[in-house]
């Protein structure tokens with residue numbers, strides 16, 4: 001079985017990983033050809049970039065679903081890394097006159113085909129195509145990234161996506177033939193959609209929230225300082241918080257792009273036990289949103305919540321013997 005050091009491959013899930021180097025030009029990837037290749041060709045080490053994913057257009061249902069899952073809004077920019085005949089970018093442009101996009105492909109004839117198709121459908125001004133390697137594009141200004149490439153390539157592109165794309169950028173992968181596992185290594189999809197005949201995987205580029213955060217909340221007329229320490233792997237966040245001399249773990253933590261929410265059920269000395277439900281938008285070193293405080297006794301109420309990233313944290317102050 002073929003294995004890469006960081007991405008174990010299950011042949012049944014990802015048959016195309018075992019394809020050998022194929023001639024890049026005009027190779028049509030059909031289900032039959034991929035299955036035959038996976039079944040008959042010897043396992044080879046996945047040397048990623050050197051194995052260009054062959055061309056095959058996503059089926060119409062997948063394109064439609066990818067556009068729906070992209071949740072396009074006015075002004076959005078969509079990219080397709082390996083754009084083939086350009087259909088995804090053209091469909092995005094046709095879906096909203098205020099959306100634009102670009103695609104890149106290694107193969108000149110596909111770039112030409114996509115450009116001509118955009119012109120025929122009247123969207124050349126908003127759907128553009130370039131002959132370029134997906135590793136050589138700038139992902140800083142895009143809102144949506146589409147890919148249907150071998151998982152060895154998407155895994156490599158993960159490094160670029162996480163380094164360049166803004167938090168909140170949606171990443172969509174057509175799972176046809178490549179399966180749903182290890183597409184972006186250990187970065188698990190936020191969603192695996194099965195509305196179309198083959199799965200579509202979706203990720204939101206997570207905001208960076210790892211570290212120390214601090215804020216104040218007035219409870220019962222008294223200002224309390226909250227010192228939190230968050231730990232993060234991709235979109236998975238854990239954390240613990242301190243108020244006064246008490247500490248508690250967070251629960252129900254969710255990070256979707258820039259939106260962070262979590263629950264903190266805590267006895268605040270002088271106020272009493274209260275469930276805190278935080279939700280906010282992360283923007284650099286600030287989180288802004290609201291908290292719903294539900295005291296064990298009394299009615300729930302909402303407060304504005306502004307958290308600030310801190311170099312050091314009161315969380316680590318000595319506790320002493322007073323556990324309150």
Ligand SMILES: C[S@@+](CC[C@H](N)C(=O)[O-])C[C@H]1O[C@@H](n2cnc3c(N)ncnc32)[C@H](O)[C@@H]1O
Pocket residue numbers: 029052053054055056057058080081082083084085086087088104105106107110132133134135147148149174
């Ligand atoms: C399976 S097709 C997908 C086409 C299109 N995205 C769609 O879903 O209809 C993959 C395309 O990626 C292109 N490709 C493969 N490796 C690439 C790379 N490193 N940079 C740019 N394009 C690449 C291939 O030439 C091929 O056209």
